Amino acid sequence: MSYVTIENINKSFNDQQVLHNLNLAFEEGEFVTLLGPSGCGKSTLLRILAGLTTPEAGIIKIDGKDVTNVKPKDRKVGMVFQSYALFPNMTVEENIAFGLKMQKMNKEVIAKKVSRMIELVELKGKEKAYPRELSGGQQQRVALARSLVTEPKVLLLDEPLSALDAQIRKNLQKLLRSLQQELNMTTVLVTHDQEEAMAVSDRIYILNAGHIAQEGKPHDIYTRPANEFVARFIGNYNVLTKKQISLLIKDESQFTHDLYAVRPEAFGSEFIMDGYKISGKVQNIMPLGNITRYEIVSGGVAVTVEHLHKSYEKLQENELKTLYINKEDVIPLT
């Protein structure tokens, strides 16, 4: 049996059902991400797991214990909020010690645990600082430490990094992942950023309008999107109808599904045995740093193509180009 199970959860707000009979299961020490666009119900699900929101129906079990009717404070679950929610009247140290004080722990033990945690999140020297004296990234590290120090059974992260700059976000993702592995902490992350989800998770649940759209390892989800929603949400997949792909590849007999997805970087200039070939005009060239993105127009259909930027290869607008693609990279959608 899994470490955390969520069974048949339903939730409505004002007669609007936001979660439809959801079933999820997380293993001990696993890093799971709930990924989806805003309004898909991922935060609500996380808050239900935390006990901050009550579901209409369903059962939540943590470590074999039914906690559906347990108050948030007694669930042994830690949570990090998007807004950090640090206590402005307390120093870094006091913020981190708060949860331990609530457990009426011995002062010396608290001090020891707090200082170890401060080291782990790389905030040494900031013990006596107040939250407002810290940068956003530092504040979020305090929030993380504050949750981890109580050694919760599950750590919940509600869009913890989305208010931060790109660079700081990357650094914190690394820290988050390494801390999680070091402490073998069962972690559930909610985010709308698919790159972040790919970077840190063991497993991803993609949510759409209160349903699970797909579940799997990051690599599988990225290379094998199960449906149109996932294909469009993950990366910049080209989603083509049967008619469009037939016009593009000129091989009608092959395509029996209604929709197909093709990753922009799956196209290459080198000949592929037993692959598909497309020829067309280059348009809308966009140099995006390390990659170049452009469109190939063939038979009136445009597909987005991306490849690594190479200085010796100069593309021209309207130049004719031939590209090749593996057959398995043209993914039928259900």
Next chain:
Amino acid sequence: MKRPLYHYFMIGAVVLYLFVPILATLIYSFATQWHKTILPEGLTLGWYRDLFGDVRFLEALGRSLLLSFSATALGLVVMVPTIFSIVLYAPKLEKFIQMLIVMTYAMPGVIIAVGLIRAYSGSRIPMILVTVGAYFVGILPYMYQGTRNSLRNIHAESLMEAAEMLGASRFTAFSKVIIPNILSGIIVSSLLSFSILFGEFVLVNLLAGGHFETIQTYLYQKLNTSGHIASAIVVCYFLLICVLSTIIVRVTRSKKGGGGR
């Protein structure tokens, strides 16, 4: 920025209008004689000496402070947790609070006094307690505004959730996390309420009348007996208001500036 002269004139006129009566009272309170001449005939501290030598004045001052303080304290203890609970856990009741506030605007002192006399005069509840109750109702708008804004500024809801996730009960979270963070806001509301109540005349005069002489009713008595002592009272009253306002401004500033503690 270049400013046309008339802006200076406009502000000057308003400030003058508001300042001259205060200044005149101040001078009058130091004047020995000022009946026939344009400037006072001499200056003296005698009126203040008389005033502070008057036990009746000191008692009235004490009563005023006690009355305003108890009503403010009652408001603080009862309203802050109520407003907190309603804002976070029963937002539907907030409409009701707002309706109560509109009612207090539609029922100025005189009206509420009539109702209170009707309801409680001759009952076993002493009228002075009724006055405290009326003051409690009267400061609701200020306490609501201050508490509500402070709660919004600190994002009270997520702080409560964070504290609860860390194992705190609601009461512990409220007293350890929410209260320290809204303290400056509710101090400002309390001082504001206190200074308004301290200047209140209508209710205490109509409800408690001669039985409970406050600084305002004492001043009313003195108007007709000694103008100089009356002006000394007004000056003292105004000074107290100044002190309270200064504290309010300081507290508000330090909160806005977000500087160290």
Next chain:
Amino acid sequence: MKRINGMLFVSIIPFFILIALFLFIPLFSMIYASFQGDGGTGFTFNQYAEIFQNFYYHQAFKNSIMISLLSSLIAMVMAIFAAYSITLFSKNIQDRILIFANLTSNFAGIPLAFAFIVLLGNSGLFTLLFRAWGWETLSSFNLYSWSGLILIYVYFQLPLAVMLLYPVYQGVQAGWKEAASLLGASSLQFWVRIGAPVMLPSVAGTFSILFANAMGAYASAYALTGSTYNLVTIRVGALTTGDIFARPELGSALAVLLGLTLIIAMFINEWLTRKVRRDLL
């Protein structure tokens, strides 16, 4: 539904008991009393009938409404210009002026009336000054007349109006003004076409607050001449606690009508505001 919340109930119950005791019960007993005969007997409309028939009470309402409208209007016009002028100064000076306004807004009631007696009473400072300079018309100004009372009312309305209107000007964003001037609008055109319509609801709201504030005022007029001004609040106070002429039931009826006037004023304001806002959209 949220979990049952002990704290909610523990804190709310005393609050509602106090509100019931000191707001609802007096309100209802006042309304009830207003339908009783003198001495608190029976059920009758006589008190209201008397008010509607008695010229004296008509006049009290007329006086109260007139002085409230007039003092609100004067304070409003002064504040509209003054608050705008304030916004043109440095932040530091703006703060100081606002603190001063806040301070003087506390200067009302008895102390205020007394300050004006010192200035303009029978042997007031200005009265003496004008007499010495031979300005007969000014020195014969009577503080205890209606114009004297208006002077005092404007005094306590003005700082309130400035404090309420100042933030409204902050709402008129500098960006709009710049955009309008780039589009070729003059300063006057900007204020007529954009500034004034945006501010109108708040101006109307401020006016109704001032009006209610003046309608309910009691202490200043009472301090000046006791019960001789024929204002509604003075009449209510005299009827309720007067030693000789006490008629609390009549006072209650008068108080109910005063409250209704204030509620009507607030509704008119609300209606106007909504109408203006809809026109804006």
